[in-house]
Amino acid sequence: xxxxxxxxxxxxxxxxxxxxxxxxxxxxxxxxxxxxxxxxxxxxxxxxxxxxxxxxxxxxxxxxxxxxxxxxxxxxxxxxxxxxxxxxxxxxxxxxxxxxxxxxxxxxxxxxxxx
Amino acid sequence: xxxxxxxxxxxxxxxxxxxxxxxxxxxxxxxxxxxxxxxxxxxxxxxxxxxxxxxxxxxxxxxxxxxxxxxxxxxxxxxxxxxxxxxxxxxxxxxxxxxxxxxxxxxxxxxx
Numbered sequence: 001x002x003x004x005x006x007x008x009x010x011x012x013x014x015x016x017x018x019x020x021x022x023x024x025x026x027x028x029x030x031x032x033x034x035x036x037x038x039x040x041x042x043x044x045x046x047x048x049x050x051x052x053x054x055x056x057x058x059x060x061x062x063x064x065x066x067x068x069x070x071x072x073x074x075x076x077x078x079x080x081x082x083x084x085x086x087x088x089x090x091x092x093x094x095x096x097x098x099x100x101x102x103x104x105x106x107x108x109x110x111x112x113x114x115x
Numbered sequence: 116x117x118x119x120x121x122x123x124x125x126x127x128x129x130x131x132x133x134x135x136x137x138x139x140x141x142x143x144x145x146x147x148x149x150x151x152x153x154x155x156x157x158x159x160x161x162x163x164x165x166x167x168x169x170x171x172x173x174x175x176x177x178x179x180x181x182x183x184x185x186x187x188x189x190x191x192x193x194x195x196x197x198x199x200x201x202x203x204x205x206x207x208x209x210x211x212x213x214x215x216x217x218x219x220x221x222x223x224x225x226x227x
Contacts, residue, residue, distance in 0.1 A: 040219070041220070042218050042220045043217045045215075045217075048214055055214075056214045090158070103160055104148075106150075106158050108157045
């Protein structure tokens with residue numbers, strides 16, 4: 001069984017550009033969460049989707065958006081990139097959202113560098 | 116939201132025992148996770164505590180005291196490969212979100 005897959009693994013963009021990051025959850029998992037991890041910090045929550053609906057949103061500007069597709073894969077979009085958006089973007093999949101601990105499985109991440 | 120505090124860095128000797136502490140403040144506690152993250156890699160799940168007490172899993176154990184807002188991760192018989200960042204994450208049920216919030220992580224360096 002494939003784990004959580006993210007693409008691309010590395011990306012270099014210039015300020016002001018737009019980027020789309022992709023995530024495929026573990027087969028059978030219906031929830032995807034996105035986190036941003038700046039070097040030396042813990043992951044910061046951006047979005048959670050479950051059954052194609054947004055279940056949670058972190059404290060990020062409207063330049064950040066996401067969606068989940070019928071096959072439960074997900075995209076994270078960031079517009080008008082800033083230097084401060086340079087980070088490792090992690091996707092985590094779980095069976096479901098909510099209070100039951102299904103646990104998170106993280107993908108290897110996309111390393112975004114904005115120059 | 117949550118306020119999660121853990122030491123920035125710790126060092127220990129191969130074969131020894133190390134305890135990594137995590138304190139938190141939250142209004143609707145619904146579970147605490149520990150993850151291990153090697154440099155440049157994804158976090159991997161280590162443990163989950165929702166009730167008070169000690170959960171043991173091989174060389175790793177995790178303890179929780181909800182009344183004190185306190186947890187620790189205990190690593191025994193340290194190996195060089197245990198050098199990594201250890202992330203404490205707390206899930207809060209207030210607002211119905213149940214989304215874990217991560218601390219900044221503790222960088223553990225194991226030396227011979």
